[in-house]
Amino acid sequence: MQNTPTRDLVVGLFVLAGLLAIGYLSIELGGFSYGGQGGLRLVASFRDIGGLSLRAPVEISGVKVGRVAAIELGPDLRARVTLDVDRRLELPVDTTAAVRTAGVLGDQFVALDPGAEEELLHSGDELTFTESAISIEKLVGTLVHGDDLGGAQ
Amino acid sequence: MAGPVAALGAHSWSFVRELGRMGRFGARILAAGLRPPYRARRVLREIYDAGVLSLAIVCASGVAVGMVLGLQIYHVLVRFGSASSLGAVVGLTLIRELGPVLTGLLVTGRAGSAMAAEIGMMTATEQIDGMQTMAVDPVHFVVAPKAVAMAVAMPLLTALFVVCAIFGSWLVGVRLLGLDPGVFRSSLENAVEFRTDVLGCLLKAWIFGMLIALVATYRGFTSGRSAAEVSASTTSTVVTASVCILLFDYAITALWGF
Numbered sequence: 001m002q003n004t005p006t007r008d009l010v011v012g013l014f015v016l017a018g019l020l021a022i023g024y025l026s027i028e029l030g031g032f033s034y035g036g037q038g039g040l041r042l043v044a045s046f047r048d049i050g051g052l053s054l055r056a057p058v059e060i061s062g063v064k065v066g067r068v069a070a071i072e073l074g075p076d077l078r079a080r081v082t083l084d085v086d087r088r089l090e091l092p093v094d095t096t097a098a099v100r101t102a103g104v105l106g107d108q109f110v111a112l113d114p115g116a117e118e119e120l121l122h123s124g125d126e127l128t129f130t131e132s133a134i135s136i137e138k139l140v141g142t143l144v145h146g147d148d149l150g151g152a153q
Numbered sequence: 154m155a156g157p158v159a160a161l162g163a164h165s166w167s168f169v170r171e172l173g174r175m176g177r178f179g180a181r182i183l184a185a186g187l188r189p190p191y192r193a194r195r196v197l198r199e200i201y202d203a204g205v206l207s208l209a210i211v212c213a214s215g216v217a218v219g220m221v222l223g224l225q226i227y228h229v230l231v232r233f234g235s236a237s238s239l240g241a242v243v244g245l246t247l248i249r250e251l252g253p254v255l256t257g258l259l260v261t262g263r264a265g266s267a268m269a270a271e272i273g274m275m276t277a278t279e280q281i282d283g284m285q286t287m288a289v290d291p292v293h294f295v296v297a298p299k300a301v302a303m304a305v306a307m308p309l310l311t312a313l314f315v316v317c318a319i320f321g322s323w324l325v326g327v328r329l330l331g332l333d334p335g336v337f338r339s340s341l342e343n344a345v346e347f348r349t350d351v352l353g354c355l356l357k358a359w360i361f362g363m364l365i366a367l368v369a370t371y372r373g374f375t376s377g378r379s380a381a382e383v384s385a386s387t388t389s390t391v392v393t394a395s396v397c398i399l400l401f402d403y404a405i406t407a408l409w410g411f
Contacts, residue, residue, distance in 0.1 A: 018309025
């Protein structure tokens, strides 16, 4: 057993290193920065959100700016998606939200397309223009059955 | 005919009794741990024994596990053209499962066995009896600091293990196999969630730490007085604690989805 002051120092260093590791896991990897009420909260209604899941990324021009915070069924029986977006963004009121897929088999995300209005969106605002998910099954269905000669082909 | 059935009954009976004794011992540790004086110096010494001395093996195993995991999973993912999600797969595997479980097993072998042997030796040389004669509660003086130290050290060790393992898989994925560092990092950061993954990892580690401390101190405390019996209780600590960790891991995942 070493003498006490050295041992105390070593234990202190160990605890510090452990706490740093926990901090790295929680803040760097766990994405603590977007969490909570910190961000700009926007609401968007979609007719079909496809396979969009909670915490899916929200992107502008492919750059990640937030996450999907909540998905629920609205009173008008459309999907109501709450987005938690970086507070520093200045988004015009005519911003469009679209559910897109990364690649053919990739995960789904919400793409924001900023508009041209002078007026800016505030937390809790609803996005007026939305674009639903494109479902591959529906596309294939239209291709197969939409065609008059479909049955024969 | 009645012989084997009676033997089975006797085994079940002694198993349940053992479980009950262990539970009561756990309650005694809890009560002793909450009662002042808190003996911070002894806790600090035990954190040194259980935590700092396990650090080398935990970090070395972490890097090794991360490297081999990165290598194995990379070759599977490449077949599907999705090598870019290496970070996500490795990170989630480590944080949710391998981190707490492997650290638990390592700490059981490194510190749990030492804990059981130390207390077993104290029992064998009648130091525990001596304390009781002097009206010093051995659970309060010897066992509780060890349990507290284990509950503190396990989450810290697990976090260090995971960070080392992620570093190991980064070494293999980015340095050796030439994956883009940004891709690795972003897939890792997108996949890992604080509330479900990181908190679950730390909760598991904390539960495993208390489990190791309970089994090790109980086995040491109830050890026989001969050298062979002390060694048997040390062995049984490692076996019981390892099995308990694996069972609890499944139960926690099944119950709360961590």
